[in-house]
Amino acid sequence: MNDESPSEPRDLDEWASAVMSGYDGVAEAYDDDRDPAHEATLVESLAADLPDGARVLDAGCGGGRAVLETLAGEFETVGVDLSGEQLTLARDRAPAASLARGDLTRLPVADDAVDAVTALHSVIHVPREHHERAFAEFARVLRPGGRLLLTTGVGEWEGENDDWLDSGAAMQWSFHGRERSIELLESVGFDVTEEAVRDDELGGGEWLFVRARLRA
Template identity: 35%
Template sequence: MRGRAIVLGMHVPGWLDDTRTSYDTVAASYADLLRDALHGEPFQRGILALFAELVRAAGSGPVADVGCGSGRITGHLHGVGLDAFGVDLSPAMIDVARRDHPTLRFEVGSMTALDLADDCLTGLLAWFSLIHVPDDEMSTVLAEFFRVVRPGGVLLVGFHAGEGSQLKTEGYGGHPMRVYVHRRSPARVAAWLEAAGFTVAAEMVHRPAPDVEGGFVFAHR
């Protein structure tokens, strides 16, 4: 990933448009590069299995994969028995998701204003989809998550762990992009979730490679 380091807590004007355009640009190559990536990630599969178990324990029901991209994780959740559907900001990503998973539901939408009814979800997954949301927009996004998850419902957030932000100018086969990638500590994400009204159940860090950390926070409403 090419880019430059910037300070934590920045304001990013136009981030939604930049994110949409960037992922429209890389949608096809993103899908090709990551389609089978989960096969080599036993820890991630285990984390998703725990999420599925918690959703079933909460009574089952609809599960939204918010920021679903090409739908690979939505398809995995469906494969383990969840009533999963996907939402993504990028129309091109949704086109790819519908092509690759024609029996599943995918919708274009923004996590800042979800086109979903109050209390309609038993589970919500944000799998590395909050990484482009600036700090000053997180309260809006998490308030939407809280609104659509029913009492007792389960939330799982996955993200790049660490500190600081970086401008990503190309990716997924060298295509041009303009998105800021924000790294956060699990404790910081957990504090934001608690402030939004969720009850945090677990904070986890996975280190798949040297100097690479993935953070995961489980919470419920």
């Protein structure tokens, strides 16, 4: 565990490669262990605010749980993830969604292209000194007034696990606490509209789910 941000930003390519390898290795175990019911409720609430024909980006879509499986039949959905194994699961679960490999800090999506962005349990795998860059990417691809739903930390934390979910795959996490995350969201143009703290069903602790709107 490390509660101090590094003096120099970590290399994004090196970090992303490690996260990609980890999720490739843990894909099936993670998919089996996930219970997306409470997240699906949040996604459905987000969907209720979207116009007909809206386009939704799931940034860090994983195997398509919660977001793509809930929305792909109603909206145009795009899923972006580092892990090819996770995208294979997402393709089977939500065949109507468009899928692409990509990094949250360099999204393969055009400016002003989507009406909503979801990032559930994905920004937490980006080095926290680069979270503002990821949030700025969400703002870039959203249309004015667009919606955001993301997961971040209740408190600040960083750590790693060499055998996550007993899969033999390594994983690493890095995130700010609530106040800093909201400060960064506001700095790139978001107004936070709702917050909810939920238990982490995979490993104890809690997550903060934030809803926000991009200023018009």
